[in-house]
Amino acid sequence: xxxxxxxxxxxxxxxxxxxxxxxxxPGAFHFLTGPSGAGKTTFMKLCYGALQPTGGTIQLxxxxxxxxxxxxxxxxxxxIGVVHQDCQFLDHLPVAENVALPLTVSGQASPDQADNLQxxxxxxxxxxxxxxxxxxxxxxxxxxxxxxxxxxxxxxxILADEPxxxxxxxxxxxxxxxxxxxxxxxxxxxxxxxDLALIRAAKSLVPARVLRIAGGTLQSAGADL
Amino acid sequence: xxALLDRAKSLVTSRDAGADRVVPPSGFTVRLTLFTAAAMAxxxxxxxxxxxxxxxxxxxxxxxxxxxxxxxISAPEGQLPAQTAAVLRVxxxxxxxxxxxxxxxxxxxxxxxxxFGPDLPLESLAIPQLIEVMEDPTGYDAEGLRLRLQAEAPxxxxxxxxxxxxxxxxxxxxxxxLGWLAxxxxxxxxxxxxxxxxxxxxxxxxxxxxxxxxxxxxxxxxARAFVRRFTLRTLTGAAVGTGAGLAALLLMPVGGDTGGIxxxxxxxxxxxxxxxxxxxxxxxxxxxATELAARRVLGxxx
Numbered sequence: 022x023x024x025x026x027x028x029x030x031x032x033x034x035x036x037x038x039x040x041x042x043x044x045x046x047p048g049a050f051h052f053l054t055g056p057s058g059a060g061k062t063t064f065m066k067l068c069y070g071a072l073q074p075t076g077g078t079i080q081l082x083x084x085x086x087x088x089x090x091x092x093x094x095x096x097x098x099x100x101i102g103v104v105h106q107d108c109q110f111l112d113h114l115p116v117a118e119n120v121a122l123p124l125t126v127s128g129q130a131s132p133d134q135a136d137n138l139q140x141x142x143x144x145x146x147x148x149x150x151x152x153x154x155x156x157x158x159x160x161x162x163x164x165x166x167x168x169x170x171x172x173x174x175x176x177x178x179i180l181a182d183e184p185x186x187x188x189x190x191x192x193x194x195x196x197x198x199x200x201x202x203x204x205x206x207x208x209x210x211x212x213x214x215x216d217l218a219l220i221r222a223a224k225s226l227v228p229a230r231v232l233r234i235a236g237g238t239l240q241s242a243g244a245d246l
Numbered sequence: 247x248x249a250l251l252d253r254a255k256s257l258v259t260s261r262d263a264g265a266d267r268v269v270p271p272s273g274f275t276v277r278l279t280l281f282t283a284a285a286m287a288x289x290x291x292x293x294x295x296x297x298x299x300x301x302x303x304x305x306x307x308x309x310x311x312x313x314x315x316x317x318x319i320s321a322p323e324g325q326l327p328a329q330t331a332a333v334l335r336v337x338x339x340x341x342x343x344x345x346x347x348x349x350x351x352x353x354x355x356x357x358x359x360x361x362f363g364p365d366l367p368l369e370s371l372a373i374p375q376l377i378e379v380m381e382d383p384t385g386y387d388a389e390g391l392r393l394r395l396q397a398e399a400p401x402x403x404x405x406x407x408x409x410x411x412x413x414x415x416x417x418x419x420x421x422x423x424l425g426w427l428a429x430x431x432x433x434x435x436x437x438x439x440x441x442x443x444x445x446x447x448x449x450x451x452x453x454x455x456x457x458x459x460x461x462x463x464x465x466x467x468x469a470r471a472f473v474r475r476f477t478l479r480t481l482t483g484a485a486v487g488t489g490a491g492l493a494a495l496l497l498m499p500v501g502g503d504t505g506g507i508x509x510x511x512x513x514x515x516x517x518x519x520x521x522x523x524x525x526x527x528x529x530x531x532x533x534x535a536t537e538l539a540a541r542r543v544l545g546x547x548x
Contacts, residue, residue, distance in 0.1 A: 071459070092464045099462035109457045113270045125268070126463035170461065 022047060022082060022178055022209055023068050023101075029076030030063055037063055038237040039076065045178060045211060050204045050227050052220045053213040054242060055234035061213040064234060065182045068211070069101045070094040082177075099127055102171025106183035108163045110155035117142065117151040120169045127174065138173065145169045145199065161192035168199060178209040185219055193219055201226045268458060269451055269471045275443040279476060282439040283483025283528055284490070290432045290528075291491025291521045297425025298517055299510045304418035307411055314407055315388075317346075317377040321401035329399040330375050336394050337379060342386030349376045377402075436480070436528055437535040444476055444539040455547060469540035473533060480532035484525040492521055 022045050029039035037060045045051065045068070053061055066072045067079060070086055079086040081097040089097065110119045118125070121138050142148050145165040150158060158166060164184055171179055181200065185193030197219060204210045204227055214220065223229050231242040317337075321329045330348050337346035349357075351369075354376060358366055388406055395402040448455070458468050495512045513520065 092466070095459070095462050095464040098460070103460055105460075109453070109460060111268060111270075111454060111457055114267065118267075122268070122457070123461040126458060126461055126467050174462070 024080040025067070025074075025077065026080075027077035028067065028074045028079060030060070030067060030072065031075045032063070036237060038234065038239070041077070041234075041239045043232070043239060045209050047177070047209055048204070048207050049209050050201075050223075050229040051211040052223065052229050052231045052242075053211060053234060054215060054217065054220065054231060057215065059234045060237075061215075061234055062182055064239075065103075065180050065211070065213050068180055069098055069103055099123060099174050100177045102168075102174070102176040102179045104164070104167045104171050104179070104181040104184045106186040108155075108167040110163070110166070112155050115152045115154060116147065116158065116166050119155060120147075120166055120173055122170060123174045129174070141169045141173060146195075160187040161189070161195075164188055164192070164196055165199075168196065172203070176208070178211070179203060181210070181212045183214055184212060185214065185216055190218075194222065197223055198226070266471060266474045269447070269454060269475060273447060273450060275447045275450075275476075276479060279440060279443045279479040279532075280483040280486075282436065282443075283480040283532070284487035286432050286436045286439075287484035287487030287524050287528055288491040288494075289487075290429055290524050291488055291495065292511075293425050293428040293432060294520060294524070295495055295511050295513060297422050297429070298513060298520070300418045300421035300425060302514065303510060304415050304422060307415045307418060313381055315379045315381070316405045316407070317379060317395070317402050318405055319375040319377070319399060319402045320372075321375075321399075323372065325401070326375055329401050330377070332399045333377055333395060333402050336391070336398050337377070340386050340391055340394070342381055342384050343379055344382035345380040347378055349378060433527070433531050437531045440476055440480060440532045440535040441539045444472055444536040445543060447472060447476075448540060448543040452547070455544070465541070465544045468544060469537060472540050473536045476536040477529050477533045481525050481529040484528035488521050488524045491524075492518075 024045070025041055025043045028041045030037045041064070053064060055061055063072065067074055070079070070081055070089070073086060081089070081094075082100060084093065084097070086094070110116075111122070114122075117138060120142065124138075139148075142151065145168055147162060147165055147169065150162060150166070155163065155166070164187065168181075168184070171181075179200065184196055184200075188196065193216070200210050200212065201223065212219075220229070220231055233240050233242040317333055319326060319329050319333060334346055334348065337343050354373060355364075355366055357376075358373070388404060392404050395404060455468055458471075498511050500512070
């Protein structure tokens, strides 16, 4: 689905990482960890085509990212649900319209026609927040709304960048269980986090591969996690 | 081009209403675009009226210029009838002259009435005899005619109206061109202002654009959100400005074309429909300007 081969990325002439190879296969569950500033967010952006690598190749659903025009990247992104730590909503639109935004931009349905919107909002526990504006939501509600938005197009891959960064432990467990449930449905999941406790908690729920990005390289994390 | 037409069509059919909603509705660019479009449309209506009025004036003067001239005969008493007959004979034989006739005393009295009043004793004054000459479409040789008149009727002077009207016709023609040039400049200024406002809106909504890209929006979709908004705003503003311009023209004094450019600054007949083209033209300018601005900004944000 997403394949990185010997990928390098430099920012302002300084190499952030190099020689990174990874294959996100269907149904896989990955954690990406590493110290702050190691490049976890940049790595995630490379995975959904928001950045071009400065070396190596990235394939999104079998197509070389370098040969894809911006429309092709946009279409590929509809198959990748992205959850950010800061969520990024359109604050002037109600939560329901924000969650349905991928449907709107892809022309698949208008927000009020989305068959699975109600079900999805209920699944993430936001049934009562349909008409609320994003600034009216708590941190946990925003994360769950972002997850619902990432899922509305039923993507093949879910990339979550520090999805539990702004929520308490109970909420982070709830979000983790949602992501594990999605993985059991066959979705490929990758979570970037520095929260080792979350990774340990996940290991009891799902056979996850843990990767560590540090010193400009990507390694499999040790069993001490 | 087909894609562009399809985009324009989607603006009219409201197919992109969803795209319109994703951009926050507020911002100073709303007022800027509305005001600019209204002001430019108001000016465009005046420039159009000026251009059309100048065109009418140039045509009227040009037609008269091409056809009419006058011969004035000043001769001692007793010689006037003979010289008048001689001039008419010369004119009969001059190629390019369609018609010539001596003005009657009554006609000459009417001509002089504005200066001397209605009771002018024409018989007791040495008033020159006037002969009106109408040219045919080929025209006559003015210099040749002057030489023949000099020989046949020494008191006759050919007064070509063109000598003083030609520069006026040229001026009216230039005024017409300047009017169209002004309309072109107004269109360009509208495009520049809309581009400026669209750039500001795109910059102010960088976060919105980032969210839209995150969820898989194409550049075309994002551009449409802005293009639709600016096009409709410009259309609204231009409609208001056009209405105000037409109302202002209706308040102008009426004097007909003979009154010159000042009293003729309005439309005639079907020309009153021409200003209705101003709002759609402004909308087309806004559509193209915003489309280009959006493409450029979105390309730079890659």
